Amino acid sequence: MNIAVVKEKDFFLGESSSYYVWLIYKPELNFLKARDSALTLDFAEKISKKKGKKHLVFAPAKFVPNKTLLPLGVQFAPLPFALYRVEK
Amino acid sequence: MDFKEFQEDVLEKLDNYLDELKSQKDSAIEVEKLIKANPKLKIPVPDFCANTWSEIGNKGQLPRLRATIPYSPRKDGLNNFVPNITLKIPTGGGKTLLAASSVSKVFGRYLSSNTGAVLWIVPNDAIYTQTKKQLTNREHPFRQMLDRAAAGRVKVLEKDDPLKKQDMDTHLCVILLMLQSAARESKDNLKVFKDRGNVHGFFPAEDDYDAHYNILQAIPNLTCYNQQATVQLGSVIHDSLGNVLKMQKPVVVIDEGHKAFSQKALDTIYGFNPSFVIELSATPKDKPKEKPPTYSNWLVDVKGSDLEKAQMIKLPINLKVKAGDDWRDCLRESFDHLKKLQSDADTLLNNTAIYIRPILLVQVERTGKDQRETGFIHAEDAKEFLMTIGLTEREIAIKSAMVNDLKSPENLDLLSPTNAIRVIITKQALQEGWDCPFAYVLCSLAASKNLSAMTQLVGRILRQPYVTKTDIESLDQCYVFCHHANTKDVVDGIKDSLEKDGMSDLVQQIKESDFTNSVKPTKRKVPRRKGFEPLKIYLPVVNIVDNGTVRKLDYEQDILMNIAWGKIDISPLVASIPENVTLIKSQMTQITVSDGKDGEFFPTAPNEFVDELSLFDPVYATRIIADIVPNPWVARELIGKVIDGLNARGFDSTKIGQLSSFILEEMRKDLIKQRDVIAEQIFFDKVATQSIQFRLRTDAHNWQMPDYMWTDLAENTPKLTRKTGDVVEKSLFAPAYMPDYNNAEDDFACYLDEHQTVIWWHRNVAKSGQYYVQGWRKSKVYPDFIFAVKGKKIVVIETKGDQLEGNLDTKYKQKLLTAINKNFSVDKTQKAGELELVFDDQTTVSCDMLLMSEWQTKIHQHI
Numbered sequence: 010m011n012i013a014v015v016k017e018k019d020f021f022l023g024e025s026s027s028y029y030v031w032l033i034y035k036p037e038l039n040f041l042k043a044r045d046s047a048l049t050l051d052f053a054e055k056i057s058k059k060k061g062k063k064h065l066v067f068a069p070a071k072f073v074p075n076k077t078l079l080p081l082g083v084q085f086a087p088l089p090f091a092l093y094r095v096e097k
Numbered sequence: 098m099d100f101k102e103f104q105e106d107v108l109e110k111l112d113n114y115l116d117e118l119k120s121q122k123d124s125a126i127e128v129e130k131l132i133k134a135n136p137k138l139k140i141p142v143p144d145f146c147a148n149t150w151s152e153i154g155n156k157g158q159l160p161r162l163r164a165t166i167p168y169s170p171r172k173d174g175l176n177n178f179v180p181n182i183t184l185k186i187p188t189g190g191g192k193t194l195l196a197a198s199s200v201s202k203v204f205g206r207y208l209s210s211n212t213g214a215v216l217w218i219v220p221n222d223a224i225y226t227q228t229k230k231q232l233t234n235r236e237h238p239f240r241q242m243l244d245r246a247a248a249g250r251v252k253v254l255e256k257d258d259p260l261k262k263q264d265m266d267t268h269l270c271v272i273l274l275m276l277q278s279a280a281r282e283s284k285d286n287l288k289v290f291k292d293r294g295n296v297h298g299f300f301p302a303e304d305d306y307d308a309h310y311n312i313l314q315a316i317p318n319l320t321c322y323n324q325q326a327t328v329q330l331g332s333v334i335h336d337s338l339g340n341v342l343k344m345q346k347p348v349v350v351i352d353e354g355h356k357a358f359s360q361k362a363l364d365t366i367y368g369f370n371p372s373f374v375i376e377l378s379a380t381p382k383d384k385p386k387e388k389p390p391t392y393s394n395w396l397v398d399v400k401g402s403d404l405e406k407a408q409m410i411k412l413p414i415n416l417k418v419k420a421g422d423d424w425r426d427c428l429r430e431s432f433d434h435l436k437k438l439q440s441d442a443d444t445l446l447n448n449t450a451i452y453i454r455p456i457l458l459v460q461v462e463r464t465g466k467d468q469r470e471t472g473f474i475h476a477e478d479a480k481e482f483l484m485t486i487g488l489t490e491r492e493i494a495i496k497s498a499m500v501n502d503l504k505s506p507e508n509l510d511l512l513s514p515t516n517a518i519r520v521i522i523t524k525q526a527l528q529e530g531w532d533c534p535f536a537y538v539l540c541s542l543a544a545s546k547n548l549s550a551m552t553q554l555v556g557r558i559l560r561q562p563y564v565t566k567t568d569i570e571s572l573d574q575c576y577v578f579c580h581h582a583n584t585k586d587v588v589d590g591i592k593d594s595l596e597k598d599g600m601s602d603l604v605q606q607i608k609e610s611d612f613t614n615s616v617k618p619t620k621r622k623v624p625r626r627k628g629f630e631p632l633k634i635y636l637p638v639v640n641i642v643d644n645g646t647v648r649k650l651d652y653e654q655d656i657l658m659n660i661a662w663g664k665i666d667i668s669p670l671v672a673s674i675p676e677n678v679t680l681i682k683s684q685m686t687q688i689t690v691s692d693g694k695d696g697e698f699f700p701t702a703p704n705e706f707v708d709e710l711s712l713f714d715p716v717y718a719t720r721i722i723a724d725i726v727p728n729p730w731v732a733r734e735l736i737g738k739v740i741d742g743l744n745a746r747g748f749d750s751t752k753i754g755q756l757s758s759f760i761l762e763e764m765r766k767d768l769i770k771q772r773d774v775i776a777e778q779i780f781f782d783k784v785a786t787q788s789i790q791f792r793l794r795t796d797a798h799n800w801q802m803p804d805y806m807w808t809d810l811a812e813n814t815p816k817l818t819r820k821t822g823d824v825v826e827k828s829l830f831a832p833a834y835m836p837d838y839n840n841a842e843d844d845f846a847c848y849l850d851e852h853q854t855v856i857w858w859h860r861n862v863a864k865s866g867q868y869y870v871q872g873w874r875k876s877k878v879y880p881d882f883i884f885a886v887k888g889k890k891i892v893v894i895e896t897k898g899d900q901l902e903g904n905l906d907t908k909y910k911q912k913l914l915t916a917i918n919k920n921f922s923v924d925k926t927q928k929a930g931e932l933e934l935v936f937d938d939q940t941t942v943s944c945d946m947l948l949m950s951e952w953q954t955k956i957h958q959h960i
Contacts, residue, residue: 038730041728041730042728042731046728047658047727049654049658069728069729069730070728070729072653072654072657072658072727073653073654074651074654077651087485087729
């Protein structure tokens with residue numbers, strides 16, 4: 010992972026060969042529990058403007074139906090379960 | 098390989114039969130010789146098969162149940178009597194083993210030969226593959242059984258393999274054939290009967306007409322070039338598998354014999370001039386109405402209780418019917434049970450090195466690619482939930498008409514310790530012949546809608562691994578979890594299926610027509626009725642209007658996101674957990690088999706289970722409620738609160754561990770209830786502030802009735818008719834087909850059709866593209882009927898069966914429809930540039946829900 014490209018404020022983590030990867034995370038429990046930490050339509054629409062690759066968003070929750078995410082090229086990976094799965 | 102007691106019994110009866118048959122045949126041959134030597138003697142050749150049957154009947158060796166059924170003779174293509182027997186053995190009773198040993202006995206005791214042909218007919222692909230695997234493997238006991246009969250010289254052939262006379266003379270050749278290859282409507286174009294280049298040495302050279310003539314005289318039913326009604330010089334016999342068989346007089350084994358019981362199938366099979374026919378079936382058929390009547394000649398009748406005694410099946414069947422709408426909870430409980438079984442299996446492995454990996458079968462309502470999000474439980478929904486509660490993708494297989502994860506190389510051998518599959522999700526694609534002894538738990542999420550498919554699947558979990566009880570009680574039984582169904586119906590369904598199939602699978606559901614007509618149904622359009630083609634029909638949808646933008650209400654975005662989980666009060670839940678642990682045993686219904694002494698073959702009894710001791714795992718608990726509480730940190734906090742609350746009440750960790758399953762179940766119920774209450778509040782608040790609207794709009798944010806519907810019913814499907822027998826006249830899409838309606842819907846549709854004020858009506862189904870109403874719950878409501886009444890009124894009606902009156906789902910729908918009905922209006926605001934639809938001010942839309950018993954008295958309010 011290239012630390013230089015990480016934009017913490019925008020939750021942008023970097024890119025893999027096929028994805029732009031986003032991580033909605035702050036090391037604060039209150040943030041993680043709050044609605045702000047979820048993948049929302051606004052967030053999905055915002056990042057979908059960045060064209061070229063699909064988007065993979067790690068976030069604690071999502072409040073957009075997959076049907077809406079699909080045409081925007083956004084995929085959701087639930088935190089922290091998605092990380093567990095990778096570990097396995 | 099050791100035979101089970103009942104198998105020994107079957108083989109002993111077969112021995113007796115064969116001995117008697119041989120002696121009867123010898124006498125028949127003597128008579129034949131006598132007739133040949135004295136052609137003037139007018140004595141008939143005795144039917145040695147019928148005589149054998151009556152002899153062993155007199156000795157009391159035939160099944161008592163069939164004492165009154167007469168012997169039914171069969172004749173081959175040359176008009177000779179053919180000895181034929183049916184072994185009635187439930188699936189799971191070792192049919193293939195018994196078939197292999199029967200063949201071995203027929204050759205040894207009756208034909209006194211160790212070479213020749215065996216035609217082995219199987220009903221479907223799954224059984225074909227399985228049988229081929231077993232018979233070609235020299236290590237396999239079934240193969241060894243045949244090897245014993247043929248002194249090690251066995252050849253297993255498929256229908257296209259080269260055939261040499263030399264092989265047939267020196268080997269026992271087993272030719273495997275699938276039923277449809279042997280018996281179809283027209284047998285002329287079957288490969289079996291086609292002349293081909295790789296059949297060697299059976300028939301004379303093509304130009305040796307005399308030799309051909311001689312053979313044809315002996316065996317007139319051979320197919321040949323220049324075939325005439327009577328045998329003539331100049332006909333040349335086809336070099337085909339069919340002819341080879343007719344000449345070799347094979348021993349025929351018919352697996353699932355009841356499937357080959359049509360006259361066509363019998364004609365083809367007996368046309369091979371068999372020397373002996375063994376049928377194996379769980380449910381042998383009879384045709385008493387035919388002239389002359391045809392019966393299966395049962396030599397043995399193996400019952401379910403025999404299999405139980407022989408430790409071949411898992412009994413009892415433990416059935417748990419979960420009330421309520423929460424299918425995820427039913428799936429969770431099934432998975433929890435699977436985990437318990439897994440830990441028992443681990444113990445078993447440690448103590449005895451016997452490997453069992455219990456598998457959960459999940460039956461869902463839909464598996465199709467485009468059928469998600471239509472309010473039915475979809476395979477992907479189930480998979481998603483199972484992954485949330487801790488399974489990995491590799492551990493879950495979906496088996497449907499389109500997707501078959503079980504075919505991937507790593508999944509092929511389900512019994513292998515390297516196989517990862519723990520859950521198989523299906524609708525009804527697990528055919529007969531598919532059975533996996535490791536399948537222990539069936540979770541049916543579709544029992545209420547498709548009981549017969551569910552009971553079919555029960556047969557899939559019955560087989561005991563390694564045909565030996567493990568002595569661990571839990572691993573010697575099987576489990577059925579049902580969601581949202583009536584216990585009595587399920588118990589009756591299972592009993593019925595066990596009874597019908599002699600403790601086997603539900604073979605009757607797969608009818609013979611399935612393979613004669615393998616053409617897949619194709620979709621076609623059903624157009625609007627004549628005169629209604631140009632009609633534009635709009636219906637209001639539940640919209641969310643936010644800062645001037647209008648879009649359809651979305652549950653996740655507009656309701657779920659606004660739920661303040663902080664408001665959830667878990668103290669009533671904590672207080673409701675009882676202290677007395679012994680109270681919380683889960684109750685299950687057990688169904689088992691008996692010998693029927695008390696007049697009941699399938700006794701049913703309630704039984705109590707005590708959950709195993711385990712520790713409460715908060716991370717697992719978080720996953721379990723993750724589908725209700727979308728944010729895992731919030732979920733973890735709620736779990737924490739419950740634990741704290743219970744600790745404060747004096748529960749220690751052991752007690753909480755003991756109650757773990759109960760706590761989770763109660764917690765899910767409580768959270769769903771509270772979530773829905775809050776969601777309802779959010780919905781009505783938004784209605785009050787007019788941010789949720791139900792208006793017929795001039796700006797195109799409506800639902801539009803499509804111009805055509807899709808159907809996969811055949812064109813000649815019966816059409817929906819009124820009581821007078823006339824075809825319905827007012828359905829918006831024509832024709833309307835009978836199978837699309839159940840009885841109650843049929844009545845309702847016909848009532849509308851006959852009513853003078855109704856202009857058109859449409860049966861709305863829960864499918865993408867159809868009309869729905871979104872409320873404060875995730876599932877959409879697809880009303881059953883939409884119809885137009887004179888006076889510019891469109892009525893939307895949801896109908897419900899009376900048994901559902903008062904149930905939570907019914908109450909929800911009623912409330913939602915009443916609410917939107919009250920808030921309906923016509924909205925003429927419209928943004929510049931948007932298409933304007935023109936409505937009459939008089940247009941009204943009304944929505945209602947009617948119970949089936951009351952619609953006749955209440956419908957007049959709408960028409």
